[in-house]
Amino acid sequence: MCSTVTDLQAATPASIVRVVLDVPLDRQFDYLNPGLPICVGNRVVVPFAGRQLVGIVMALLSETDVPAHKLKAVLQVFDDLPFDAATLKLLRFCADYYHYPFGQTVLASLPLRLRQIKPAVTRKMWLYQLAKTTPEDFIGKRQQVLARLVASLRQHGECSEAMLSEVSATWRKAIQPLLDDGYVSRREVIATRPSLPASDLEPTLNDEQAQAVKAILGDVDRFQPWLLFGVTGSGKTEVYIRLLQTVLAEPRAQALIMVPEINLTPQLESRFRSRLSQFSLVTLHSHLSESERLQNWQAAQSGAARIVIGTRLSVFTPMPHLKLMILDEEHDTSYKQQDGMRYHARDVALVRAKQCRIPVVLGSATPSLESWYNAMGDQGQGVPNARKASYRLLTLTKRAAAQAKLPRIFCIDTTHSPPEAGLTPQLKQAIELRLQRGEQSLLFINRRGYAPVLHCSACQWLADCRRCSAKAVLHLRQRVLRCHHCGDEQPIPVQCPSCGNPDLRPVGQATQRVEESMQQLFPQARVARVDRDTIQAKDALTELLSAVHAGQIDILIGTQMLAKGHDFANLTLVGVLDIDSALYSPDYRASERLFAQLMQVAGRAGRGDKPGEVLIQTAFPQHALFAALREQNYAAFADDLLQERMAMQFPPATYIAVMKAEAADYSLVNQFLTDFSQAARDYVTEQAATLPDQPLVYDPVRPGIARLNRMERGYVMLQSAHRGALQQLLQVAVDWVRTHPLQAKIRWVLDVDALEY
Ligand code: ADP
Numbered sequence: 001m002c003s004t005v006t007d008l009q010a011a012t013p014a015s016i017v018r019v020v021l022d023v024p025l026d027r028q029f030d031y032l033n034p035g036l037p038i039c040v041g042n043r044v045v046v047p048f049a050g051r052q053l054v055g056i057v058m059a060l061l062s063e064t065d066v067p068a069h070k071l072k073a074v075l076q077v078f079d080d081l082p083f084d085a086a087t088l089k090l091l092r093f094c095a096d097y098y099h100y101p102f103g104q105t106v107l108a109s110l111p112l113r114l115r116q117i118k119p120a121v122t123r124k125m126w127l128y129q130l131a132k133t134t135p136e137d138f139i140g141k142r143q144q145v146l147a148r149l150v151a152s153l154r155q156h157g158e159c160s161e162a163m164l165s166e167v168s169a170t171w172r173k174a175i176q177p178l179l180d181d182g183y184v185s186r187r188e189v190i191a192t193r194p195s196l197p198a199s200d201l202e203p204t205l206n207d208e209q210a211q212a213v214k215a216i217l218g219d220v221d222r223f224q225p226w227l228l229f230g231v232t233g234s235g236k237t238e239v240y241i242r243l244l245q246t247v248l249a250e251p252r253a254q255a256l257i258m259v260p261e262i263n264l265t266p267q268l269e270s271r272f273r274s275r276l277s278q279f280s281l282v283t284l285h286s287h288l289s290e291s292e293r294l295q296n297w298q299a300a301q302s303g304a305a306r307i308v309i310g311t312r313l314s315v316f317t318p319m320p321h322l323k324l325m326i327l328d329e330e331h332d333t334s335y336k337q338q339d340g341m342r343y344h345a346r347d348v349a350l351v352r353a354k355q356c357r358i359p360v361v362l363g364s365a366t367p368s369l370e371s372w373y374n375a376m377g378d379q380g381q382g383v384p385n386a387r388k389a390s391y392r393l394l395t396l397t398k399r400a401a402a403q404a405k406l407p408r409i410f411c412i413d414t415t416h417s418p419p420e421a422g423l424t425p426q427l428k429q430a431i432e433l434r435l436q437r438g439e440q441s442l443l444f445i446n447r448r449g450y451a452p453v454l455h456c457s458a459c460q461w462l463a464d465c466r467r468c469s470a471k472a473v474l475h476l477r478q479r480v481l482r483c484h485h486c487g488d489e490q491p492i493p494v495q496c497p498s499c500g501n502p503d504l505r506p507v508g509q510a511t512q513r514v515e516e517s518m519q520q521l522f523p524q525a526r527v528a529r530v531d532r533d534t535i536q537a538k539d540a541l542t543e544l545l546s547a548v549h550a551g552q553i554d555i556l557i558g559t560q561m562l563a564k565g566h567d568f569a570n571l572t573l574v575g576v577l578d579i580d581s582a583l584y585s586p587d588y589r590a591s592e593r594l595f596a597q598l599m600q601v602a603g604r605a606g607r608g609d610k611p612g613e614v615l616i617q618t619a620f621p622q623h624a625l626f627a628a629l630r631e632q633n634y635a636a637f638a639d640d641l642l643q644e645r646m647a648m649q650f651p652p653a654t655y656i657a658v659m660k661a662e663a664a665d666y667s668l669v670n671q672f673l674t675d676f677s678q679a680a681r682d683y684v685t686e687q688a689a690t691l692p693d694q695p696l697v698y699d700p701v702r703p704g705i706a707r708l709n710r711m712e713r714g715y716v717m718l719q720s721a722h723r724g725a726l727q728q729l730l731q732v733a734v735d736w737v738r739t740h741p742l743q744a745k746i747r748w749v750l751d752v753d754a755l756e757y
């Protein structure tokens with residue numbers, strides 16, 4: 001590593017610095033080094049188009065094609081080295097695979113503070129360890145504090161100041177002679193939050209858990225994806241903890257645990273902190289302040305943090321000693337980034353694990369069809385393009401806690417028992433019963449606001465968003481109509497804008513309205529609502545969850561936010577409202593998502609020693625999805641869906657990419673997309689002989705929400721059973737787009753492996 005100017009000059013005659021910048025151009029830029037101590041991986045400040053930008057150094061060269069008079073000089077270099085070669089390799093892969101400018105890929109992966117023109121400031125702390133094995137010779141008989149300090153150092157290997165001050169308040173003074181005489185040494189690292197006190201709860205693993213742990217630990221020195229398929233409450237988290245305990249026992253080893261939305265599951269973080277309290281742990285997610293984010297990121301990058309728990313972006317965090325990756329709830333769609341580079345964190349994690357030659361564990365009660373397919377391979381499918389199973393499957397079939405049983409699931413046919421104020425008589429009765437017994441109920445409705453539609457019965461007028469082709473949702477409490485797609489708000493009209501009728505009616509159910517009905521039906525009950533509107537404040541959810549645990553809530557109403565991970569011992573009833581639209585949605589992934597959501601939310605019932613019950617209100621109780629759900633048979637459901645996808649040639653049977661475009665004027669979008677699909681088709685025809693498969697190129701179509709935020713939208717889908725063939729086509733297609741005359745007049749984005757159009 002170069003440290004001084006003279007070192008650098010001696011080592012290399014390079015005077016050209018090649019950097020990547022956060023600009024939407026898919027290239028790197030050369031600058032002159034005016035004699036600064038610059039290394040590959042450094043952050044530098046350079047002039048660019050009249051501004052100053054932070055760049056990352058990719059190479060040091062002795063010459064460049066840029067003419068000397070145009071070559072500008074690097075202005076400044078910071079002494080932090082944010083990237084290692086492994087991380088840059090991963091980012092390079094992603095830029096190529098998602099066809100996104102490399103510079104933007106690299107810089108977007110950094111905490112904001114490292115993209116700003118200032119040095120990175122982080123807090124440090126000291127770690128102490130024994131340097132000689134026989135400090136006892138040095139300790140006098142009555143020096144009990146010292147003896148305890150040494151015992152603690154011996155037990156933990158390395159101790160932070162926080163750990164030592166737990167041993168004794170006077171540890172600093174006591175340990176000084178040991179430091180002076182070289183019995184103890186210390187090193188400075190990026191500070192991490194102290195762990196929680198160690199938990200002594202260490203359940204004995206059941207056979208399935210033990211087998212899973214044994215299988216994975218028996219094969220940790222190479223790349224291997226594992227699908228840990230376990231029903232809710234089957235003890236997957238316990239399996240993760242055991243894996244970490246063993247893998248992290250190796251000095252310096254690090255592990256990355258990814259979760260969909262960490263702030264929704266505060267329990268999970270404290271469980272890891274207390275069960276793995278000997279290892280420094282940091283989190284990375286969007287609820288951290290920028291300085292916390294930098295601190296935690298640097299702790300991971302420097303190796304000081306042994307465990308990182310993070311959301312999708314954490315997949316890019318440099319971790320020099322990464323030995324294991326875990327993705328919990330791997331099916332969750334929040335792993336897919338929906339703007340900027342549209343990566344899927346699960347897919348990136350697999351690539352990273354492969355590059356690092358380490359195992360990656362994907363956990364879920366309802367695996368994504370992609371992962372299910374990769375675990376099943378062509379077993380019994382009899383399809384031409386089936387792959388061989390590349391994931392190894394581990395199954396946990398029952399709930400782990402001794403008393404907990406899977407809940408019983410029933411459908412209530414709303415055609416025979418029409419709901420009143422959203423509730424069928426059966427569900428109402430079931431809630432009453434819980435109230436009498438002092439147990440808790442949860443009502444799941446995946447729509448926030450008061451009602452999804454405001455309707456005029458005289459002329460059939462419906463309230464629309466002014467900017468989107470979507471309905472405006474009625475939010476009665478805030479007295480607005482709000483669009484859930486663009487956020488636009490408009491006042492609630494006092495009369496029908498179309499015919500003047502003053503009698504406008506809310507139609508349908510959403511969380512606020514269900515809350516209101518519950519308060520009217522059960523005035524004595526303590527009702528709480530959980531959705532994005534009620535828990536905007538950082539600690540609101542945590543407070544509400546503790547109220548639920550403390551038995552201060554009788555009826556909980558919530559969206560999918562409540563479906564994830566929570567463990568409510570006294571919750572014995574889950575009611576599900578208004579899901580029928582997802583049963584027959586034009587989106588072929590809707591039923592996969594619905595099944596996962598219902599399994600998740602059903603999984604909240606009966607986690608303690610009382611049995612749980614799930615009541616689903618639907619007009620289609622005969623639907624195959626419910627049959628599988630009642631038996632909690634995900635495998636049967638997934639196999640059916642997979643057959644269907646095979647027959648229709650949808651993912652995961654094939655790979656897709658979607659070229660999306662939008663502009664204020666649809667004719668531009670249509671022109672651009674028509675040209676695009678023609679050019680793509682021409683390429684496929686020309687290259688028929690060299691392409692390993694001939695990708696299909698569809699005509700431009702409009703998405704379900706054709707206008708979003710005043711922009712008219714369209715897309716073209718490209719599809720192939722062969723990933724390489726699709727990639728080859730995309731490479732050419734994106735180059736073509738970048739030179740198309742319309743590309744500056746519209747907004748376009750390529751979404752590889754798109755989940756939504
Ligand atoms: P999952 O992650 O699959 O939802 P958890 O690991 O959270 O499951 O386990 C569910 C509950 O069962 C937790 O309260 C956990 O402490 C408990 N548990 C897990 N494994 C065991 C076990 N082997 N014996 C007893 N209880 C267990």
Ligand code: ZN
Nearest residue numbers: 456459496499
């Ligand atoms: Zn009207």
Ligand code: ZN
Nearest residue numbers: 465468483486
């Ligand atoms: Zn809108």
